[in-house]
Amino acid sequence: MNNFNFHVSTEILFGKGRINELPKVLKKYGKNVLLVYGGKSIKVNKIYNKINELLTSFNIYELSGVEPNPRIESVRDGVKICKENKIDVILAVGGGSVIDCAKVTACGAFYNGDAWDIVKQTFKPEKAIPIVTVLTLAATGSEMNSSAVITNFETNEKLGVTIPITLPKTSILDPTYLFTLPAIQTAAGTADIMSHIFEVYFNNSKTAFVTDRFCESLLKTCIKYLPIALKEPDNYEARSNLMWAGSLAINGLCACGKFDESWSCHPIEHQLSAYYDITHGTGLAILTPHWMRYILSEKTVDKFDEYAKNVWNLPENKDKMFLANQAIDLTEQFFKKCGIPMTLSELGIDDSKFEIMAQKAVKARNLQNAYIPLKEDDIIQIFKNSL
Amino acid sequence: MNNFNFHVSTEILFGKGRINELPKVLKKYGKNVLLVYGGKSIKVNKIYNKINELLTSFNIYELSGVEPNPRIESVRDGVKICKENKIDVILAVGGGSVIDCAKVTACGAFYNGDAWDIVKQTFKPEKAIPIVTVLTLAATGSEMNSSAVITNFETNEKLGVTIPITLPKTSILDPTYLFTLPAIQTAAGTADIMSHIFEVYFNNSKTAFVTDRFCESLLKTCIKYLPIALKEPDNYEARSNLMWAGSLAINGLCACGKFDESWSCHPIEHQLSAYYDITHGTGLAILTPHWMRYILSEKTVDKFDEYAKNVWNLPENKDKMFLANQAIDLTEQFFKKCGIPMTLSELGIDDSKFEIMAQKAVKARNLQNAYIPLKEDDIIQIFKNSL
Numbered sequence: 001m002n003n004f005n006f007h008v009s010t011e012i013l014f015g016k017g018r019i020n021e022l023p024k025v026l027k028k029y030g031k032n033v034l035l036v037y038g039g040k041s042i043k044v045n046k047i048y049n050k051i052n053e054l055l056t057s058f059n060i061y062e063l064s065g066v067e068p069n070p071r072i073e074s075v076r077d078g079v080k081i082c083k084e085n086k087i088d089v090i091l092a093v094g095g096g097s098v099i100d101c102a103k104v105t106a107c108g109a110f111y112n113g114d115a116w117d118i119v120k121q122t123f124k125p126e127k128a129i130p131i132v133t134v135l136t137l138a139a140t141g142s143e144m145n146s147s148a149v150i151t152n153f154e155t156n157e158k159l160g161v162t163i164p165i166t167l168p169k170t171s172i173l174d175p176t177y178l179f180t181l182p183a184i185q186t187a188a189g190t191a192d193i194m195s196h197i198f199e200v201y202f203n204n205s206k207t208a209f210v211t212d213r214f215c216e217s218l219l220k221t222c223i224k225y226l227p228i229a230l231k232e233p234d235n236y237e238a239r240s241n242l243m244w245a246g247s248l249a250i251n252g253l254c255a256c257g258k259f260d261e262s263w264s265c266h267p268i269e270h271q272l273s274a275y276y277d278i279t280h281g282t283g284l285a286i287l288t289p290h291w292m293r294y295i296l297s298e299k300t301v302d303k304f305d306e307y308a309k310n311v312w313n314l315p316e317n318k319d320k321m322f323l324a325n326q327a328i329d330l331t332e333q334f335f336k337k338c339g340i341p342m343t344l345s346e347l348g349i350d351d352s353k354f355e356i357m358a359q360k361a362v363k364a365r366n367l368q369n370a371y372i373p374l375k376e377d378d379i380i381q382i383f384k385n386s387l
Numbered sequence: 388m389n390n391f392n393f394h395v396s397t398e399i400l401f402g403k404g405r406i407n408e409l410p411k412v413l414k415k416y417g418k419n420v421l422l423v424y425g426g427k428s429i430k431v432n433k434i435y436n437k438i439n440e441l442l443t444s445f446n447i448y449e450l451s452g453v454e455p456n457p458r459i460e461s462v463r464d465g466v467k468i469c470k471e472n473k474i475d476v477i478l479a480v481g482g483g484s485v486i487d488c489a490k491v492t493a494c495g496a497f498y499n500g501d502a503w504d505i506v507k508q509t510f511k512p513e514k515a516i517p518i519v520t521v522l523t524l525a526a527t528g529s530e531m532n533s534s535a536v537i538t539n540f541e542t543n544e545k546l547g548v549t550i551p552i553t554l555p556k557t558s559i560l561d562p563t564y565l566f567t568l569p570a571i572q573t574a575a576g577t578a579d580i581m582s583h584i585f586e587v588y589f590n591n592s593k594t595a596f597v598t599d600r601f602c603e604s605l606l607k608t609c610i611k612y613l614p615i616a617l618k619e620p621d622n623y624e625a626r627s628n629l630m631w632a633g634s635l636a637i638n639g640l641c642a643c644g645k646f647d648e649s650w651s652c653h654p655i656e657h658q659l660s661a662y663y664d665i666t667h668g669t670g671l672a673i674l675t676p677h678w679m680r681y682i683l684s685e686k687t688v689d690k691f692d693e694y695a696k697n698v699w700n701l702p703e704n705k706d707k708m709f710l711a712n713q714a715i716d717l718t719e720q721f722f723k724k725c726g727i728p729m730t731l732s733e734l735g736i737d738d739s740k741f742e743i744m745a746q747k748a749v750k751a752r753n754l755q756n757a758y759i760p761l762k763e764d765d766i767i768q769i770f771k772n773s774l
Contacts, residue, residue: 001562001627003402008395014643015390175388207624209611210632213604221597237594240388244643245597256401256631 001208001257008251010144011170014244016236018172019047019134022054022091025170029130030088034081036063036102037093042136045180047093051134061085063105066094069151069158069273069280070101075115078105082129092133092168095189096140099133100148103166106131119150119159128163133171138178138243139189139281141196141250143171151274158274159364160266173247175239183230187338188281190226190242194219195284196250199263202295202303202371208257215254216310221245223311226338264372265291267365268379271357278347285340286347289332290385295372296324304328344386354383388595388644395638397531398557401631403623405559406434406521409441409478412557416517417475421468423450423489424480429523432567434480438521448472450492453481456538456545456660456667457488462502465492469516479520479555482576483527486520487535490553493518506537506546515550520558525565525630526576526668528583528637530558538661545661546751547653560634562626570617574725575668577613577629581606582671583637586650589682589690589758595644602641603697608632610698613725651759652678654752655766658744665734672727673734676719677772682759683711691715731773741770 013021026033033055042048052060063078081087082105092102107125108115117123133143142148146167151158178186201215221241228238248254268291269283296304304324308314312330317323336342344350358379361367367374374382400408413420420442429435439447450465468474469492479489494512495502504510520530529535533554538545565573588602608628615625635641655678656670683691691711695701699717704710723729731737745766748754754761761769 001402001624001631003405005398005400007398011392011394013392015388018390207627209624210604210608210628210635213607214601217597217600217604220600224596237388237596240594240644241597244388248597257627 001211002205002259004256006252006256008144008167010168012144012173012247013170014173016174016176018174019050020054022051022132022134022172023057025132026055026058026089026091031059032061032086032088033058034061034063034078034085034087034090034105035093036066036078036090036098036105038064038066038068038095038098041180042093045136045177047134047136047177051091051093061087063101066098066101068097069277070097072116072119072150072152074101075104075108075150078102079108079115082109087129090129090131092131093136095135095137096142099131099142099168100140100150102131102133103128103142103146103148103163104150104161106166107163116152118163119148119152119161121161125163125165128165131166131168133168134177135171135173135243136177137181137185137189138246139192141193141247143168143173144247144251149270153274156274157360158270160270171247173243175236175243178229178239178243179234181233183339184279184282186229186233187226187335187340188279188285189246190222190281190338191285191288191335191340192281193242193246193249194222195265195281195288197254198288199266200255200258201307202300203258203261204371205258211254211256211258212306218245218249218254219311223334230338261371262365262367262369264367264370264374267367268361268382270364271361272344272349274360275353275357276347276349278349282340282347285335286342286344286386287382289328290382292328292331294378294382294385296321296328300372344383351384351387354380358383388598389592389646391643393639393643395531395554397555399531399560399634400557401560402627403561403563405561406437407441409438409519409521409559410444412519413442413445413476413478418446419448419473419475420445421448421450421465421472421474421477421492422480423453423465423477423485423492425451425453425455425482425485428567429480432523432564434521434523434564438478438480448474450488453485453488455484456664457484459503459506459537459539461488462491462495462537465489466495466502469496474516477516477518479518480523482522482524483529486518486529486555487527487537489518489520490515490529490533490535490550491537491548493553494550503539505550506535506539506548508548512550512552515552518553518555520555521564522558522560522630523564524568524572524576525633526579528580528634530555530560531634531638536657540661543661545657547657558634560630562623562630565616565626565630566621568620570726571666571669573616573620574613574722574727575666575672576633577609577668577725578672578675578722578727579668580629580633580636581609582652582675584641585675586653587642587645588694589687590645590648591758592645598641598643598645599693605632605636605641606698610721617725648758649752649754649756651754651757651761654754655748655769657751658748659731659736661747662740662744663734663736665736669727669734672722673729673731673773674769676715677769679715679718681765681769681772683708683715687759731770738771738774741767745770
């Protein structure tokens with residue numbers, strides 16, 4: 001195993017009804033709360049009302065309308081509210097977009113320049129307003145890590161940044177909040193979870209046995225429970241396993257002892273989202289099988305063979321390449337059966353921006369340092385195969 | 388999944404050479420350090436010298452000679468040093484015994500009564516000196532949780548207590564420190580790790596799928612790497628996987644979403660240690676297969692069937708009871724092959740104290756609330772079968 005740090009101090013309150021502990025949790029930080037949320041979904045599912053009922057003794061300010069690919073404009077709005085109202089704590093209620101927006105807002109409150117500098121990492125924040133989250137979508141894992149992804153549509157940039165001081169203090173994970181999700185969000189969210197695992201599972205490290213088995217545990221959880229959650233949206237067992245898997249997939253646990261290699265599908269997908277504003281998880285589901293086929297070779301076949309046997313329970317076969325291809329096909333069929341559109345064409349994306357997106361992907365994260373290094377031409381080919 | 392809390396804020400610095408970061412870690416807390424350790428092993432393997440070289444700018448006080456089943460007398464000595472020298476931080480260098488002793492000492496420093504009150508839970512500490520650990524044995528997981536087990540040989544009591552404020556701030560896990568361990572400590576330590584998992588894996592919850600798969604990942608890690616570590620004591624891959632598995636086995640992750648049932652083998656074994664001062668892991672290895680056979684029934688066979696297939700890779704078989712017994716036999720043979728004495732007689736223990744130990748085990752933790760409830764007669768029978 002390679003050397004690693006693991007330090008995830010977020011307090012997780014998991015289960016039905018845990019929202020009732022919110023006043024006690026927030027009280028530690030102060031009276032002035034910035035409530036950050038997206039659209040109307042938290043009003044439809046009544047979390048919004050519940051929170052307002054619970055927090056009558058707090059002063060609540062609101063930043064609403066945070067977009068699925070959260071924009072720097074929302075962050076700027078949030079920063080303004082924080083500065084004007086001496087916000088003590090940010091309460092992010094939603095999925096990864098809302099939480100990511102809260103994270104950069106929390107730092108922007110102590111910075112006099114433009115918040116985009118934080119995302120571009122030209123300003124390194126040293127102070128942040130504490131963040132508490134109430135999760136309503138199992139996908140990005142933002143509730144238990146310190147990363148945020150923000151989009152600037154003026155420059156067509158979707159960039160990720162990791163700021164340890166923004167790690168949520170407490171996250172409330174109530175699986176019943178997932179019951180009312182649209183099917184496509186459940187499916188795309190799970191594709192995002194699986195992609196987080198793939199990004200570290202497929203890695204040149206060969207000695208992090210315990211970590212690889214953890215990765216497989218989470219992948220098997222997704223494969224078992226996504227179809228159940230789609231068929232029975234209020235199946236608590238399915239929702240709770242998916243929700244906890246989402247947090248564990250990207251809180252660092254799945255990377256312990258592995259090489260610190262650049263991710264592959266995420267930086268490529270970020271270009272699709274930045275140019276076409278598509279659902280992140282959908283983009284990942286489309287790209288993943290094509291990326292897998294593209295990098296499958298004598299060099300990587302052992303890892304895919306492990307994936308085939310340990311995740312898909314395929315029987316031992318001397319022809320590892322056959323097994324590997326079977327596993328990749330199963331991955332693709334799984335996403336398709338779960339209702340995710342599996343071609344770029346279905347999303348209205350053509351080849352007109354493949355070159356600029358490939359250029360930006362290589363630049364955004366050093367893809368030369370990925371599991372299998374990728375250059376612009378490689379990415380263009382993966383895009384073409386995904387059409 | 389049942390509701391649960393997960394909150395483990397310990398910073399893990401894992402890997403070769405991480406000891407060099409110790410001055411930076413300790414500096415946060417102050418200059419006065421209480422160094423807690425056991426016998427001469429940290430002098431033989433030169434960690435003691437290294438620490439003294441690194442910490443020349445600190446004032447180091449020492450509590451040495453902490454026993455394998457740490458005694459309340461050592462805690463009392465530690466408390467005295469803390470009070471007399473305004474200790475800012477406790478540095479525990481060793482295995483679970485040393486860290487457990489440090490935890491109760493850290494609380495005792497702010498209490499005017501006898502430290503045994505803390506273990507008996509008649510005094511609830513609200514303040515503790517911060518603790519930093521350097522781990523030299525993969526076993527108890529104390530480096531990443533807030534539990535401590537202390538023995539009082541005057542009263543033949545070995546009791547566990549959980550005190551959240553004693554959770555170590557930082558733990559340094561360098562797998563090379565395990566290279567010089569005696570084989571029996573490596574084996575007994577791994578038996579302890581496996582027992583921590585068994586205590587929660589065998590549970591009446593049927594819906595914590597992701598957690599069960601994690602448990603199996605850790606068990607497979609122990610089964611794969613213990614024989615390698617015994618054969619090649621300086622095999623870094625084996626030592627690192629075992630070391631990280633030890634921390635993850637009992638930091639709460641393996642219990643997420645499961646019923647809060649009493650443990651079984653641990654409270655029974657604690658009586659053996661309290662009366663005979665035997666190695667905790669050895670006692671667990673002896674008791675475990677007998678406990679498993681004793682509780683195997685139509686009610687539990689499904690769980691054992693899962694254990695057989697997912698941990699021992701036994702092929703599907705219609706006769707679940709056959710598979711279950713095979714898995715239990717494999718568990719017993721595994722410990723035996725790894726050099727652990729597998730009968731109480733080999734440790735010089737006869738049946739003379741079975742009754743009093745069974746009484747105390749039932750009393751210490753409510754064994755009526757275990758996976759399969761155990762009464763005194765049940766425990767006596769398990770002891771007899773272990774002779």
